[in-house]
Amino acid sequence: MQRDLVGYGRNVPRIQWPGGAKIAVSLVVNYEEGAEYSIADGDSHHETNSEVPSPVPAGDRDLNNESFFEYGSRVGVWRLLNMFDKYKVNSTFFCCALALERNPDVASEVVKRGHEVCGHGYRWEEYHLMVEEDERDAIRKTVASLQQTTGQRPVGWFTRYGPSLNTRHLVAEEGGFIYDSAGLNDDLPYYDSVNGKPWLVVPYSMETNDARFWRGGLVSISGFYEYLKDTFDCLYEEGQTHPKMMSVGLHCRIAGRPARSRAVERFLQYAQSFEGVWFARRDEIARWWLENYPAP
Numbered sequence: 449m450q451r452d453l454v455g456y457g458r459n460v461p462r463i464q465w466p467g468g469a470k471i472a473v474s475l476v477v478n479y480e481e482g483a484e485y486s487i488a489d490g491d492s493h494h495e496t497n498s499e500v501p502s503p504v505p506a507g508d509r510d511l512n513n514e515s516f517f518e519y520g521s522r523v524g525v526w527r528l529l530n531m532f533d534k535y536k537v538n539s540t541f542f543c544c545a546l547a548l549e550r551n552p553d554v555a556s557e558v559v560k561r562g563h564e565v566c567g568h569g570y571r572w573e574e575y576h577l578m579v580e581e582d583e584r585d586a587i588r589k590t591v592a593s594l595q596q597t598t599g600q601r602p603v604g605w606f607t608r609y610g611p612s613l614n615t616r617h618l619v620a621e622e623g624g625f626i627y628d629s630a631g632l633n634d635d636l637p638y639y640d641s642v643n644g645k646p647w648l649v650v651p652y653s654m655e656t657n658d659a660r661f662w663r664g665g666l667v668s669i670s671g672f673y674e675y676l677k678d679t680f681d682c683l684y685e686e687g688q689t690h691p692k693m694m695s696v697g698l699h700c701r702i703a704g705r706p707a708r709s710r711a712v713e714r715f716l717q718y719a720q721s722f723e724g725v726w727f728a729r730r731d732e733i734a735r736w737w738l739e740n741y742p743a744p
């Protein structure tokens with residue numbers, strides 16, 4: 449994996465989005481509840497990502513934290529799905545396969561309501577620590593399970609935790625995938641090279657992301673809204689000549705909570721008050737890019 453510190457640089461391409469949109473907004477919902485680390489599932493430690501610090505020893509079940517996660521799959525996901533219906537926007541679901549196996553109703557509803565199913569690993573395993581063979585198996589197991597639960601074959605991939613040095617070429621070689629989102633380094637899709645062939649990266653964001661409520665010191669609802677709004681304002685302004693994309697990362701257990709969902713709703717209202725805003729699934733962005741901006 450070569451680093452690219454230059455990218456488009458000052459030669460940002462003057463691209464066009466469908467309908468002449470000035471910005472593409474990619475809403476991403478991470479669907480992971482039930483796939484996190486769990487003593488009950490045989491892990492050596494309980495999940496440590498949490499709403500509040502855990503008082504429970506690592507080797508014991510932390511029932512409060514299990515409960516925080518359950519809120520996401522029981523309540524939060526439905527609040528977000530209903531909100532997206534209300535504003536008629538489609539999103540991409542980064543899906544941990546095991547989480548959907550444990551909530552089949554969500555699996556079918558995500559597809560029925562027009563959202564994209566993107567591979568996010570089977571469960572919270574640390575792919576960056578795996579040998580190549582194990583990671584290949586984990587990716588295949590994820591795809592097979594998602595096909596089973598959602599009826600959809602994911603065409604995109606984003607590894608939970610971190611990608612390994614092998615992830616990109618494994619995903620590219622697997623066949624069936626057209627993009628990955630393992631790039632936090634641009635406001636536009638771009639091509640990387642895998643085995644001498646072009647490979648499309650649709651970048652994601654960890655900063656316009658509700659994860660910062662749990663890790664990253666974000667507390668205020670208006671703070672989250674302002675962050676999204678200012679990101680949108682900047683990219684929309686730049687988009688008058690050079691259209692770009694904006695990612696919004698959400699989690700059912702975090703943004704699915706009532707107060708935080710209001711920040712997302714206010715952002716949708718705000719963005720929809722502008723002309724030329726394309727709320728797009730990542731597979732739509734990928735297909736548009738591959739068709740209109742093929743690699744040289």
Ligand SMILES: [Zn+2]
Nearest residue numbers: 478480542608
């Ligand atoms: Zn995630």
